[in-house]
Amino acid sequence: MSNTTPRRLDDQLCFAFYSASKKFNHFYQDALKPFHLTYPQYITLLALWETSPMTVRELGSHLNLDSGTLTPLLKRLEKQGWISRERSDQDERQVNVSVTEYAVEKRDEVYERVNDCINLMSFNGVDYHQLIDQIHQVMSELDDISDKDLIQEA
Amino acid sequence: MSNTTPRRLDDQLCFAFYSASKKFNHFYQDALKPFHLTYPQYITLLALWETSPMTVRELGSHLNLDSGTLTPLLKRLEKQGWISRERSDQDERQVNVSVTEYAVEKRDEVYERVNDCINLMSFNGVDYHQLIDQIHQVMSELDDISDKDLIQEA
DNA sequence: AACAATTTAGTTGCACACGATTTATCTAAT
DNA sequence: ATTAGATAAATCGTGTGCAACTAAATTGTT
Numbered sequence: 001m002s003n004t005t006p007r008r009l010d011d012q013l014c015f016a017f018y019s020a021s022k023k024f025n026h027f028y029q030d031a032l033k034p035f036h037l038t039y040p041q042y043i044t045l046l047a048l049w050e051t052s053p054m055t056v057r058e059l060g061s062h063l064n065l066d067s068g069t070l071t072p073l074l075k076r077l078e079k080q081g082w083i084s085r086e087r088s089d090q091d092e093r094q095v096n097v098s099v100t101e102y103a104v105e106k107r108d109e110v111y112e113r114v115n116d117c118i119n120l121m122s123f124n125g126v127d128y129h130q131l132i133d134q135i136h137q138v139m140s141e142l143d144d145i146s147d148k149d150l151i152q153e154a
Numbered sequence: 155m156s157n158t159t160p161r162r163l164d165d166q167l168c169f170a171f172y173s174a175s176k177k178f179n180h181f182y183q184d185a186l187k188p189f190h191l192t193y194p195q196y197i198t199l200l201a202l203w204e205t206s207p208m209t210v211r212e213l214g215s216h217l218n219l220d221s222g223t224l225t226p227l228l229k230r231l232e233k234q235g236w237i238s239r240e241r242s243d244q245d246e247r248q249v250n251v252s253v254t255e256y257a258v259e260k261r262d263e264v265y266e267r268v269n270d271c272i273n274l275m276s277f278n279g280v281d282y283h284q285l286i287d288q289i290h291q292v293m294s295e296l297d298d299i300s301d302k303d304l305i306q307e308a
Numbered sequence: 309a310a311c312a313a314t315t316t317a318g319t320t321g322c323a324c325a326c327g328a329t330t331t332a333t334c335t336a337a338t
Numbered sequence: 339a340t341t342a343g344a345t346a347a348a349t350c351g352t353g354t355g356c357a358a359c360t361a362a363a364t365t366g367t368t
Contacts (some may be wrong), residue, residue, distance in 0.1 A: 009282060010272045014178040015197060016289040019218055021175035022355075023296045024168040029356095030300070040324065043169060056347060064173055067347050069325050076323080093333045093346040114165075120299045126288045128167070134280050135170040142177045145274045146184070176325080183326095194354065210317060221317050223355050230353080247316040247363050 013138070031117035035110055040065075041077055042110075045099065048083065049107055053098040055088070082106075167292075185271035189264055194219075195231055196264075199253065202237060203261055207252040209242070236260075 028039040037045070040063075047062045048054065054062075056070055063070075074097060077083045082103045088094040182193040191199070194217075201216045202208065208216075214224055228251060231237045236257045242248040 017175040021171040121295045131288050134285050141275045
């Protein structure tokens with residue numbers, strides 16, 4: 001017997017992630033306004049502040065973004081002076097992305113601003129680590145599903 | 155003393171929501187492929203299957219989307235035969251959005267497909283209701299923050 | 309009645325996000 | 339050495355998402 005009742009709860013979970021992601025995005029947009037950075041630009045810089053240089057491919061595997069998204073985003077970051085891009089000498093297919101001196105100098109200022117804003121939250125009644133773990137668990141199950149047959153049939 | 159260490163965990167929480175939302179989006183994209191529906195189009199139909207007609211404004215307040223996003227989305231749904239749009243007689247500013255006969259007929263089929271795909275997940279070790287509650291709690295705190303001064307200063 | 313303020317959709321512009329394709333480069337097998 | 343296959347980034351097309359603005363209609367106040 002097939003169940004044609006809408007799985008509200010599951011839809012709610014997806015919708016909760018969808019809504020929370022948008023809210024966080026908006027929150028970071030405000031927090032980062034002094035630096036004219038969007039959230040995707042910010043996490044790109046976060047990754048590069050940890051490891052620089054990285055190829056577009058490496059960056060993309062950290063952030064789960066492909067070159068179709070990253071290339072224009074990186075061009076904007078470059079134009080604003082945060083990063084530089086140059087073809088690798090060893091392998092001319094690759095482009096090495098590095099943080100600039102300017103980005104290195106601004107790093108702590110950006111960190112502080114984000115910290116100040118996030119510290120406005122109390123996470124009342126939220127077990128932070130457990131929440132992250134459960135999100136990771138859900139993501140891991142979503143990854144497993146994408147290999148299955150049902151989801152493959154167009 | 156200001157803390158200039160990056161709040162990795164906080165970044166991880168936002169990044170977790172960001173990544174999970176994208177993964178769910180991809181999951182629904184696959185599940186809904188037979189109907190040529192995107193996830194935002196799907197939740198729009200979900201809302202309308204519950205209550206139809208609704209004005210663009212009402213729909214937007216349910217989905218947290220403004221007319222800049224909804225108008226083109228609704229035009230696509232209309233072109234594909236899922237919904238119809240017509241100006242209200244009582245108030246010509248408003249546009250009433252309704253599901254079509256086609257959408258009503260297809261509803262159970264869509265529900266079943268989504269259910270079948272979601273049932274592939276086990277939610278192992280995930281306390282579903284607690285997870286939802288905690289996400290709502292985080293969202294509620296984000297809403298509170300947006301009223302505060304710090305976040306306002308451009 | 310007249311008109312200022314408000315409300316509703318629509319429009320525009322910009323920035324993702326991603327599938328699909330293209331171009332250039334590199335690698336491997338002969 | 340040559341060339342088929344693989345790989346990296348860029349490009350293109352479509353669909354959100356949202357801020358800012360516009361146009362039209364309604365409401366409230368006098």
